[in-house]
Amino acid sequence: MAKTANINIRIEPEVKQQAEYLFGSFGISVTDAINIFLHTSIMEGGFPFQIRKPRFNAETLAMQEARDIMSGKIQAKSYKTTDELIKALNAED
Structure with a gap:
């Protein structure tokens, strides 16, 4: 079995709840989603999506x-x- 390391993050409770609901709809946990993000970032050599400034209304x-x-x-x-x-x-x- 692979060794694991812990990462502690602080987020707003509502964001956590929304993320749990979203990722749960895919059948994965927030931890699984974070692992996917990190592995994809490593494979891509950066963020796996384009970072942009927000558009204002x-x-x-x-x-x-x-x-x-x-x-x-x-x-x-x-x-x-x-x-x-x-x-x-x-x-x-």
Whole structure:
């Protein structure tokens, strides 16, 4: 029998529960899934999937724009009338 070594990780309980449910649907444990990940990483010579930056949705982009305005990184647009605002908004479409 092969010798084993322990790895201790800390994860959120909800993530653990979701992972157990997901991998259980394949008939394997989280430990089995981690072993598969590690063995595949070794065979591939790195992550067995592409690492990417997260894509942001319109809501998170608007939040970042608000932070940039508040910090002075970008200047906020201003309008003298609502008609001017509506014309600018329609021009963006």
